[in-house]
Amino acid sequence: MLTTKQWLLWYDVSSDYLARRGEFREAHLQLARQATAQGILKAGGALTEPAADSPCAAALYFQTDNRADIEAFVAADPYVQHGLVTQYRILRWSTVAGCVAEQQL
Template structure:
């Protein structure tokens, strides 16, 4: 299954992230190397949130990431939540679905 982890960021996120960025990125790349984190990044203009795409059997893979993330523990993330994403189109779709009259 795919899960989206959404972050709401503190209004001073850009000013504060430097101190914690290396630890946050290390955590992210480690999750990627394990095949858990597929894509991640901040939303732009305004930079007020981030979205991280996870693959796993349960939402726990994304929840554990957020609980370990220094951005969360140091208040740069003011709120986070996880949603199941039922992917149906694309090479990595969990439930590939095509129209009935597809070629």
């Protein structure tokens, strides 16, 4: 059982996300690498509707007791700074099943 809080960072992305992300992708990935090295970012990636050919959102899974860690990630993310992310939410995730569950069923 984990004792560290779990979070999902949800990004809604712009309709021209794929066309624009190339310029900012390496800086975004470097930020993700840093958060991974710090031990707070566990997974992340784009989400695509089955019938679509471009991402509509992204989700990043964090483990940290400090919400400010995620807020700092968002503030530093070039995808946010340059409008590729149109809206974001930081959601507390109370897991009950799987290998990362806070509480087992």
